[in-house]
Amino acid sequence: MKFIGLFFAAALSASALAQTYDSTFDGSVDDNWNTAGNWSGGLPSAEDSVYINYSSENSGLVRLENDVAVGALTFNHKPGSWGGSGFSGDFALSASSLDIVGNSGFFKFGGILNVSGNISTVAIINARYIRAGSVSFDSSGNVGVEYSGTGTAENQNFVVSGVVSFNSGGNVVLTGSSGDYYTTFGGISGDVGNLQVKNNSTAANAYLTLNVAAGNSYSFGGEVSNKHDYWGNADVENKTINVFKTGAGAQYFTNSNRVEITSATVSDGILGMRGTIDDKLSVDGGYFAVGSGGVSADSLEWISGGFVFDSAAIAGGDKITVGGSFEKSGDGKISVDFAGLDALAEGLIETSSELISAEAVDEAAFDKSDANSDFSAVNLKNALVDFSWDGNTLVATFVAVPEPAAIAAFIGAFALCAAARRRGR
DSSP: OHHHHHHHHHHHHHHHHHSOOSEEEOOSSOSBTTOGGGBSSSSOOTTOOEEEOOOTTOOOEEEOSSOEEOSEEEEEEOOSSTTOEEEESSOEEEESEEEEEEOOSEEEEEEEEEEEEEEEESSEEEEEEEEEEEEEEOOSSSOEEEEOSOOOSSSOSEEESSOEEESSOOEEEOOOSSEEEEEEESOEEBSSOEEEOOOOSSOEEEEEEEEOOTTOEEEEOSEEOSSBOTTTOOBOOSEEEEEEEESSSEEEEOOSSOBEESEEEEOSSEEEEEEEEEEEEEEEEEEEEEEEEEEEEEEEEEEEEEEEOOHHHHHHTOOEEEEEEEEEOSSSOEEEEEEEEETTTTTOTTOEEEEEEEEEEOTTTSOTTOGGGTEEEEEEESOEEEEEEETTEEEEEEEOOOOHHHHHHHHHHHHHHHHHHHHTO
């Protein structure tokens, strides 16, 4: 895998050298961006394509002395050591795109990195704040993003309006050494990769918002870990990953090995996963989809929205297992979406499936004698559902849709009964 990553990086570097740029920085005078002698075409403008190309013996940081804006930016990353190269200075660098090519190592950035388009990297970006349209990790080696400063909900560490693609691997460290760290992605895709916490004894909390736009659906098969350090595979304490699903699109976590989340709140669209939620799962306007193998949570609160159990979940007996209490805080019925399941074709008529099993159920909010008053089935073909409680386990029994003749007979009997009542008045 390392050989493949190095070959890919070399190919990218050769491709970059073959391109034509408006201006190239070679660091021949010093490390300052504003030194005209460092540039082949003079100081670049906001529309110029730029290539940063230190000599093979120089891996210094390009020093920013003010905010800078360029067009497409390519940086040939040649670290003399793992310490890396990149940019220094507490300023903003804005570009239409950023391609980091060359070697792995730390690509450092001191201020705010604003990229309206895509960031593509073969190195680890170590930055305080990053804003991007999309991000792609195009190597299986040491590639990703690591935060070097805490953030706030209003001033987040890492914001990507589009998708983050783990094409061959990569890592995003969602927490640093201490403090609170905030990240927003427009979605995550890829079959491998890792969203992780940093191995440090100091408490730190990660807040990950997945704001997937309507019409988009993404699947991530990599790891999400709040208990393990990816690099050393050692246990990590005092770290949390709290997920918030917003946006009308869908995000699925499909890893069968390790998906560890501290808490999850679904406010819009669909969040689907298999694995463990250490604390609370809250459904507040969106839908939570149960993946293969099921999901466990310490507690479950429904405010509005519902749950998705597709044909695979029903066939696999997958359910939500709640170690504590299942609470109902909102009004109305809880929607259970069967995602187009054809119960007749699947041979499910007169069979039952457990959907949610809890240690305790909020009996002040749920009518345990009539589960149909609290739950409604949608998107189900050729069957009706009779919901019931078996202790603290919600059960769905699929029943046949009445034949048209039976429905007509029922309607006729009802009409006769109504007519008789009218005559008796």
